[in-house]
Amino acid sequence: MNNILFAFLLTLGAGLCTGIGSFIAFFSKRTNIKFLSVTLGFSAGVMIYVSFIEIFPTAQESLINFAGEKNGTIFTVLAFFGGMLLIALIDKLIPSYENPHEVKNIEDINDKTLEKNRNLHRMGIFSALAIAIHNFPEGLATFMSAIDNPTLGISIAIAIALHNIPEGIAISVPIYFSTGSKKKALMYSFLSGISEPLGAVIGYLILLPFMNDLIFGIIFAGVAGIMVFISLDELLPAAEKYGEHHLSIYGLISGMIVMATSLLMF
Secondary structure (H helix, E strand, C coil), X not given: CHHHHHHHHHHHHHHHCHHHHHHHHHHCCCCCHHHHHHHHHHHHHHHHHHHHHHHHHHHHHHHHHHHXXXXXXXHHHHHHHHHHHHHHHHHHHCCCCCCCCCCCCXXXXXXXXXXXXXXXXXXXXXXXXXXXXXXXXXHHHHHHHHHHCHHXXXXXXXXXXXXHHHHHHHHHHHHXXXXXXXXXXXXXXXXXXXXXXXXXXXHHHHHHHHCCXXXXXXXXXXXXXXHHHHHHHHHHHHHHHCCCHHHHHHHHHHHHHHHHHHHHHC
């Protein structure tokens, strides 16, 4: 029970970091592209390294215990790419502007030409929906990882928290366009993070009671696929769009080194 509570609090903390991004958006005059490039790269490094070195092998071991070496390996690979397919479909179904992972700068808040061309009601609804859908699997990933291995869960939570900061900026800008209110943008930014602990709650209520080697392995392999896809499709390209290529790569390598060190030490 203590492990479950710890995992839930980790997920909640990581989710609410979108609010930090919102505060940065409204109380900073300019976008700190160096900070965002390094942060996005660092998060990608942590996610990619831990997915291939820790989560995928753990899933494979669990599925091999359930179905034998050959079938277990096949199930692992299918679940891994199934996770990628799931998050790819989510991205495909969400219009690009409402997608909270699309890069937006603090300076965009003062761009009145965008504000004039938006359907305010539609904008608010689609932004809230997009945020919830994107953050849900991240919450599930953090929660399930923390239950199995608290140290691993902390590492994933830190990576997700860091990439939620620039995501909070991306959330605040469209919400501000749709409402004209910084207060509402801050509120929606914080609320968007609630979908991550909601993912943890769903995992606890629906998945944990039926947990066995098959379900555990499929979930973990799927989580690895989701995290790799997010890193390659969203985090690294976003860092590139902020205009600091080498800093994003340095962040990527730093994230891998920190993740490798933490796994060796703990």
